[in-house]
Amino acid sequence: MKLLTCPLNGKRNISEFTYGGEYHVMPDHRTSSARDWAEHVFFHDNVAGLVTEWWCHSASSFWFLAERNTITDEVIRTFKADEIYQQRVEFTAPETEV
Amino acid sequence: MPFGLLKYGLSKNYPAKHHFTPAKELKKHYDVIIIGGGGHGAAIAYNLAKYHGITNVAILEKSYLGGGNTARNTAVIRSNYLTEAGVKFYSESVKLFNNLSNEFNYNVMMENRGQLTLAHSDAAIRSFRWRAEVNQHLGVRSELVDRQTIAELVPNLNMSEDSRFPIMAGLWHADGATARHDAVAWGYAKGACDRGVELHQLTEVEDIEITNGRVTAVKTNRGRVECGSVVQAVAGASSIVAKKAGIPLPIHCYPLQAMVTQPYKPILTPHVSSPQVHVYVHQTSRGEFVIGGGSDPYPLYNTRATLDQRESLSAAALELFPFLSQARLLRQWAGTTDMTPDYSPIMGLSPVENYYLDAGWGTWGFKATPICGVTMAELVATKKVPDLIKPFELERFYRFEQVNEAGATAASH
Ligand SMILES: Cc1cc2nc3c(=O)[nH]c(=O)nc-3n(C[C@H](O)[C@H](O)[C@H](O)COP(=O)(O)OP(=O)(O)OC[C@H]3O[C@@H](n4cnc5c(N)ncnc54)[C@H](O)[C@@H]3O)c2cc1C
Secondary structure, three states, X not given: OOEEEEOOOEEEEHHHEEEEEEOOOXXXXXXXXXXXXXXXXXXXXXXXXXXXXXXXXXXXXXXXXXXXXXXXOEEEEEEOHHHOOOOOOOOXXXXXXX | OHHHHHHHHHOOOOOOOOOOOOOOOOOOEEEEEEEOOOHHHHXXXXXXXXXXXXXXXXXXXXXXXXXXXXXXXXXXXXXXXXXXXXXXXXXXXXXHHHOHHHHHOOOOOOEOOOEEEEEOOHHHHHHHHHHHHHHHHOOOOOEEEOHHHHHHHOOOOOOOOOOOOOOOEEXXXXXXXXXXXXXXXXXXXXXXXXOOOEEEOOOOEEXXXXXXXXXXXXEEOOEEEEEXXXXXXXXXXXXXXXXXXXXXXXXXXXXXXXXXXXXXXXOOOOEEEEOOOOEEEEEOOOOOEEEEEEEOOOOOOOOOOOHHHHHHHHHHHHHHOHHHHHOOEEEEEEEEEXXXXXXXXXXXXXXXXXXXXXXXXXOOOOOOHHHHHHHHHHHHHHOOOOHHHHHHOHHHHOOOOOOOOHHHOOOOO
8 A cells, every 4th residue: 555644644544545636826716707716626737747736634634735746656745734825815705795 | 261261361362451551751731630549539530531521631649549548448338327418428429339330341349238337325226216317318228227127137246135235226228338449449540541541650749839829730759740620639648738739628637447357258248337336347258357446546647557446446346246256357457537527528619729629538438439520520520519519618617517427427437
């Protein structure tokens, strides 16, 4: 069984993890057009080579990032999201009349 | 009798005929360039030449004809999907498949043995009932069957109520079939080449030239070729090739693995699939049991086989067919599948005016080969999108109008 290093729990069997998609900078949902939002949600770079992507250690629900080579299947490194995210991401929507 | 054959073999009156174009120089210009010599590329070329009189066509294949997913699939042909768009599209393909050997005068070994999908939960039964209704409404043979009927259809299936996931009901699809995948690619390519299409193997498209929103030429490892229009039909390389034309796609590539046992006496007639235990099994006419299931758990451009998948496929297959416990595995392999978020293909126009897409075939595209040939050729020849493939256009993702086929493809094939 392949092993993956969780930044919180250490080396674990890869079957304990869930792949969470490519890492992308999220457009601001308050200002982005529907088209840009669709592209962010559905479209992928799908690179053959080095990628940065989200993973989750399912047993502890811990989300983190990994750098992986999608041709050789080598994981270069895994790291905590706070290397990239220094601030809370704001998800609140503008108030609308219902 | 063997000597009789030898006489034909050695006689000059019966020279061996080349199936395909022998290797030769690329022309400077083709009216249509098809990138990718899988079943789809060959089928599109065949239809362009035979039904639209467009013969100045080149199929550019980086490796060899039909060596991609066309060679790797488990050859399941069916039309019992869930959405109206999907059922209409795939059922046309099944009809074309049934006549394909006649169409080519070349045996594709179509075997109409039916497909049985198993329900191990109330939720699955509900969704099967829904699928059967949609299917019947659109003229597809598909019905919910009880345990007794299942035991009659597949006498050696493990019907025990003590198993981990006892079988509760099934979806019986009499139209389900298999065909010889290589012969499908060869039949189309031969028919296309007989009519003047050129197949160029070991010819990789490395770049695509675009001027004023139109594609004008492609660059290959064997030089630059000008073109009237381009169709890309490269399955696992869809994102990579589309990117050369500046087109982003909603595709992620996952390996899909399958395996096959040594040949045994005929014992299993239909194709049996279980979305719950993630496995499907059928026995080929040569006697091998073909075993497939779900995709790998994360994206990868690599066709290695894994022990994990071999274990889980074997465990699931034994749950359904305990008699396979002594069977010996012959091979295990993988293909790189181009998965879309809604489990439907991406076909038709692209943001580049004369560049057409035949992509997003994931784990389900073999069965669509004939209808892709018909509809994509019609699109290229007439510039009008055929109704049958309108729902599958790339633009659907920008309009949040996915064609949700996820329910019907839980066990991938
Ligand atoms: C294990 C497995 C089981 C499957 N089982 C089923 C099934 O039971 N039923 C079903 O319907 N579908 C199944 N599928 C899916 C099916 O195999 C594919 O969707 C289908 O074969 C796609 O056909 P294609 O002609 O588009 O692609 P391919 O046959 O992959 O052909 C694409 C070709 O493009 C070439 N190419 C790539 N890049 C370039 C380039 N830059 N220049 C030139 N050429 C290039 C490749 O070499 C390749 O030959 C399965 C797939 C796998 C992997």
